[in-house]
Amino acid sequence: MMPSVRRTYAALAFFLAIGAAGCTEVAPWQRGNLAKPQMALEPYPLQSSFRGHIYGSREAASGVSASEGGGCGCY
Known part of the structure; x- marks a missing residue:
């Protein structure tokens, strides 16, 4: 295998590992924080x-709606 292909596979494996680490379950008592209006x-x-x-x-x-269109563009 060529070194550039190995580097590509290594980078791909690294980013897949980082991406998989971001997937986690949220506990029921933590869901209230995610439901805040700021989120x-x-x-x-x-x-x-x-x-x-x-x-x-x-x-x-x-x-999409019938009320759109036909305006003059003024305020």
């Missing part, structure tokens, strides 16, 4: 949805 990807989903609706209406973008 959410989007802390205010209703506000983000409303802003997306307003943006789609103003930009005359073709969207």
Whole structure:
């Protein structure tokens, strides 16, 4: 085997080992910490949805809902 192939396999094995170490089970009493609002990807989903609706209406973008599109782009 060539040295570069060995290095590639060694690097692959290293990153797989690091990735597997990150997988762990969360205990039931720790799940409350993960459910905090600070841990959410989007802390205010209703506000983000409303802003997306307003943006789609103003930009005359073709969207999923019937209310989007046809806006003038002004405030």
